[in-house]
Amino acid sequence: MLELAYLRNHRADAETRLAKRPIDAKALLDKAAELDEVRRATQAELDAKQAEMNTMSRSIGELMKAGRRSEADHIRVQTAEFKEHLQEMRTRLDATEKALHDHLCTIPNAPSDKVPAGRTAEDNTVVMQEGAIPELGPDARPHWELGEEFDLLHMDLGVKITGAGFPVYSGQGARLQRALIAFFLDQATAAGYREIIPPHLVNADSAFATGQLPDKEGQMYHVAEDGLYLIPTAEVPITNLYRDEILDPAQLPVKMVGYTPCFRREAGSYGKDVRGLNRVHQFDKVEIVRIERPEDSYGVLEEMVEHVKGLLRSLELPYRLLLLCGGDMGFASAMTYDMEVYAAAQGRWLEVSSISNFETFQSNRLKLRYRGADKKPHLAHTLNGSALALARIMAALLENNQGPDGIVIPKALRPYTGFDRIHK
RNA sequence: GGAGAGGUGGCAGAGCGGUCGAAUGCGGCGGUCUUGAAAACCGCUUUACCCGCAAGGGUAACGGGGGUUCGAAUCCCUCCCUCUCCGCCA
Structure with missing residues (x-):
């Protein structure tokens, strides 16, 4: 499996090398780039949301320890909606990651510069x-x-x-x-x-x-x-x-x-x-x-x-x-x-x-x-x-x-x- | 195949619902000390991903997967693996 960082940072090189194989290199790489972008956006979104959720959980813990039960319960009520949203984003990220992984599995290795072009x-x-x-x-x-x-x-x-x-x-x-x-x-x-x-x-x-x-x-x-x-x-x-x-x-x-x-x-x-x-x-x-x-x-x-x-x-x-x-x-x-x-x-x-x-x-x-x-x-x-x-x-x-x-x-x-x- | 015990950082080994990526020891790296070394003392010491020029920040991971919960290394389910005993056997 080719490295994602390589495909992202050396796109032109990857395409040139892959073009020596009987495949549509451009289409494969375009799709990889697209999935990668969706994945990163989704992860950024999820990470931020998860960080908020973690903060809330921590607050509940502190309030419980301080015996301020009603305040803790107040926050707990808010987490319900969060949780659902988080779940949805997690599912979306998992699906995107799997799609990206599956797609990367279909891309063959990029031939070295020394490899001659040819079909058979x-x-x-x-x-x-x-x-x-x-x-x-x-x-x-x-x-x-x-x-x-x-x-x-x-x-x-x-x-x-x-x-x-x-x-x-x-x-x-x-x-x-x-x-x-x-x-x-x-x-x-x-x-x-x-x-x-x-x-x-x-x-x-x-x-x-x-x-x-x-x-x-x-x-x-x-x-x-x-x-x-x-x-x-x-x-x-x-x-x-x-x-x-x-x-x-x-x-x-x-x-x-x-x-x-x-x-x-x-x-x-x-x-x-x-x-x-x-x-x-x-x-x-x-x-x-x-x-x-x-x-x-x-x-x-x-x-x-x-x-x-x-x-x-x-x-x-x-x-x-x-x-x-x-x-x-x-x-x-x-x-x-x-x-x-x-x-x-x-x-x-x-x-x-x-x-x-x-x-x-x-x-x-x-x-x-x-x-x-x-x-x-x-x-x-x-x-x-x-x-x-x-x-x-x-x-x-x-x-x-x-x-x-x-x-x-x-x-x-x-x-x-x-x-x-x-x-x- | 049957019964039981257990799987935590490079290793050993705590933790068994709350800020724990995780005590402590060993190992490793850097420093102080020393003519040099050892010892002693001090500090550092996982990986992946995301945001960022960077500084830095965030997320995840305690055998794998799933569940309960505001929150799981800790509770439940399941699979895998290791060890002990029994059975079988080259």
Whole structure:
């Protein structure tokens, strides 16, 4: 949620930045300004009236104590009308505040100046590309076939026990999955991130604070009986660790990493996008999360990108780095880089990481602040990125590394897998 | 799941209908003293919003929500959470 003070004091900047998204920025901001004005007027009115009421109550108390009962009763009679009026104003203020809050929830984050304009994924900027694209023979096979053939991955078993989009990993496939998780966690820990194992279900407050509610309600699995949501990413529980906190300057920066399974309903997806591991309802991911001072956050975003590049290089996967355009960015993000790896058998790029700076969009909802040099609380910047999303990494590894002698494991992973090749 | 106790400021812990954002202690910050430090003493020490250039003023918040009352941290209802005991259990 954008800060009200920002919208009020930097209206022009907000409109320019928001204009990069496919929304009617002016209309949204006009309405916010209007609601804000009504709210302030209503509150000023109510506060003044309440102050009068408080004075009267105090008088009654003093008179009662002094034993001047009839005088107290005289004032008490006057309060009846006041009370009704107060009630009405309170109701009006509550309604206005709710309307304003609800409206602010519909405004996406303002894209950073560096974000290119554009509507769709076609308009994203390819920042760089690295790694040789493997030349596979005509008999190259997609990962879902390799998975069955080598007894690594079984989509049909997932269908049997749960439903479509819930993969079952087995044997060396399961081991490879675990190796990747361990490798990613170790790399992050070595880079100074503190490891967290969070709950995999969160309450509505947490889902709201990081922006999943109300914006992506249908995207999460909901356990209605307990009012809980299965996490779509570790970002949600880990970032919420710092909800309602005012950090001491010495506590910054906060660097955390966590592995969790991620659950996504992906309602409405279909076709070749969802073959095999390309898009599933449950996948594993190692996520890095940071809490930073505003002046540091964009430097940190680049640092996080470098970290993920390092992982992809270690895995010897061809990848490219995309800077998302305004139209393709997530609702809560101010700037997002995506990383895609090339899955050679399918001949397509698969998104395996998304690294975003949310500026104060999340911290405003989280009420996550730090104490500045002026001793006052300021909203911190939050960032997070996949480092890395597992299912698609596995897909690319299987496809790209297939050969006559089985599937070759990248050197960096071998200490984790305990084998250097997957045989039949 | 059942029974009981309880949720107050950074922490500990009073207050149980009247001017209480809240005693006291600890911690933290500033000062006096000291060659320096400690101790002692003095002062300060929550957050959000509104009005104001500012100085300053106002409103709200004692787990969440609702109610009673002129007035609620204090009374009532409800939800959540913590602790103890019982049951169940990886």
